[in-house]
Amino acid sequence: MSIFSTFIRVSPSVNTALEVLRNTQSNLNVAQRQMSSGLRVQTAKDDATYWTISTLTRTDISGISSVQDALGLAAATVSTASEGVTSAIDIVTKIRSKLVSAYEDSVDKTKLNDEISQLKEQLRSVGQSASFNGVNWIVLQDGDDPTEPHRIPGSLIRHTDGTIAIGMLDYEGATSTSGTIPSTDARxxxxxxxxxxxxxxxxxxxxxxxxxxxxxxxxxxxxxxxDTTGQVEISLDATTTKGALTDMVNTVTAMLHQLSTIGSAFGSLETRVSLQSQFATNLSDSLTSGVGKLVDADMEQQSSRVLALQTQQQLGLQSLSIANASYNTVTQLFQNL
Incomplete structure (x- = not known):
């Protein structure tokens, strides 16, 4: 065996320098990837457990975002209905005031009835106008089921078995399905x-x-x-008696009580939609923060790491250059032996 062969076999300087440079380059690639993506765990091979958790949580965040959109639409729908009922209460209160005025013998009931007729027209206009995106919660049309509650998505629920459910917020429907409909079912x-x-x-x-x-x-x-057979619309004329006025006033007063009940129900639902919307926002932020703690890269740390690895890379290149220079010098010395 020649002295040159022995030197090559026992001199690892070039191989060591190359190995160090490869490791440095690999670490630098990882650090730069984390810097560019902002993620410490970007794929399953980075950390299978954290990647799985983050992936599932991101789907939940997406679902919550959809619920937030639905809550936004629901808030507008409920607010529109609530405003319609509030306006109706004001108009019906004015109608009752007109009816009470009719007790005075000197009042022209015919003129009062003209005002009441205009107010009744306004009531129907209010009801038909209280529609958002084609949805009207206060005017019942053909095809609607009054016993079915109005339902809106309120929350996203992930069960322990991994299945997903949507929590709903309800505006209750009527309870009667046949026979005489009580006033409490006038929803x-x-x-x-x-x-x-x-x-x-x-x-x-x-x-x-x-x-x-x-x-x-x-x-x-x-x-x-x-079918309005047998029904009598509340109105006045010169022959309207005080007994009839009393019946009308009592009827309208009962209507106002039920309108207040409906308005209260809408107001409560508005409050709950608002609270649920805020909760969904906070929950989404919390989940996003939780995912970030699992998979986000520490940008300050990674920035420092990239600078350190770049310096290490430069030193590795210098080491490789020195090792190559030493190798070339030795080979030149032994070429003449």
């Missing part, structure tokens, strides 16, 4: 269904007159499509 402002007689609408229901003991089946306005 709408107006019932224009052709299949009934207006019983699910406060303004179109005869239940308030019946429960007030009125002599006639008074309603404030008639159902547009329903």
């Amino acid at each position: 709408y402002l107006i019932d224009d269904q052709s299949s009934g007689s207006g019983g699910y609408g406060v303004l179109t229901s005869t239940a308030f007159a019946t429960e007030a003991g009125a002599a006639q089946n008074y309603v404030l306005i008639g159902s547009k499509n329903g």
